[in-house]
Amino acid sequence: MLTQDEIKQLVAKQAAQLVQNNMTVGIGTGSTVYWLIMELGSRVKQGLFFRAIPTSKKTATLCAQQNIPLAALNDVTALDITIDGADEIDPNLQLIKGGGGALLQEKMVAAASRELFILADETKLVRQLGKFPLPLEVIPFGWKQVQRHIQATYNVKASLRTKDDQPFVSDHGHYILDCPFNKIEHPGILTYDLNAIPGVVDNGLFINMADMVLVGYADGRTETLQNNTAES
Numbered sequence: 001m002l003t004q005d006e007i008k009q010l011v012a013k014q015a016a017q018l019v020q021n022n023m024t025v026g027i028g029t030g031s032t033v034y035w036l037i038m039e040l041g042s043r044v045k046q047g048l049f050f051r052a053i054p055t056s057k058k059t060a061t062l063c064a065q066q067n068i069p070l071a072a073l074n075d076v077t078a079l080d081i082t083i084d085g086a087d088e089i090d091p092n093l094q095l096i097k098g099g100g101g102a103l104l105q106e107k108m109v110a111a112a113s114r115e116l117f118i119l120a121d122e123t124k125l126v127r128q129l130g131k132f133p134l135p136l137e138v139i140p141f142g143w144k145q146v147q148r149h150i151q152a153t154y155n156v157k158a159s160l161r162t163k164d165d166q167p168f169v170s171d172h173g174h175y176i177l178d179c180p181f182n183k184i185e186h187p188g189i190l191t192y193d194l195n196a197i198p199g200v201v202d203n204g205l206f207i208n209m210a211d212m213v214l215v216g217y218a219d220g221r222t223e224t225l226q227n228n229t230a231e232s
């Protein structure tokens with residue numbers, strides 16, 4: 001049986017084969033994507049040339065260490081593909097992302113891509129989104145107002161994400177509120193409602209964005225799930 005980390009390596013290795021010469025590729029953030037970057041680094045050593053648009057400072061640093069050429073989102077008109085991880089994936093391939101705090105840049109890069117390809121180990125598949133606390137990226141000014149709004153509207157206790165006993169600060173200088181909705185009945189509606197709250201920059205729901213999910217299982221199998229439904 002494979003460990004979770006070995007499953008991440010397995011799917012990352014397969015996904016790295018999607019990258020072809022001269023492509024512009026969005027590179028996600030997280031422990032699964034770490035293995036993707038390592039694999040792409042080896043392919044670059046063997047002569048592959050592509051441009052990476054990183055979704056976080058962490059990913060940019062890892063790509064640079066692997067000699068993967070980087071470009072900024074503003075330097076390109078469109079990306080061929082973005083490969084990223086996810087925190088939860090429902091049967092319609094709706095996602096919760098942002099466990100690593102990079103949701104804003106991840107969503108912008110994914111939105112500019114012709115295809116969003118998600119890598120996951122089987123623990124990320126859920127029947128309904130919401131067990132994983134939904135990250136809300138908020139501006140630090142008046143963040144407690146947003147927290148109160150979430151409590152009053154949804155009866156959900158949003159907690160300020162911290163790191164070393166200090167508020168976690170995103171690459172863009174924002175805070176993150178983690179919101180344990182538990183069950184999200186209508187993610188497509190919730191994403192609009194949340195983003196309409198003053199002070200919210202974005203939320204971790206990725207609705208109708210993923211085209212494919214490559215899932216790895218502990219027994220070494222992998223499976224590709226395709227997006228064939230629209231969100232209710």
Ligand SMILES: O=C(CO)[C@H](O)[C@H](O)COP(=O)(O)O
Pocket residue numbers: 028029030031032033084085086087096097098099100101102103106
């Ligand atoms: O959204 C993300 C970062 O903001 C990651 O893709 C998500 O948290 C999954 O991470 P991992 O591959 O480490 O399980």
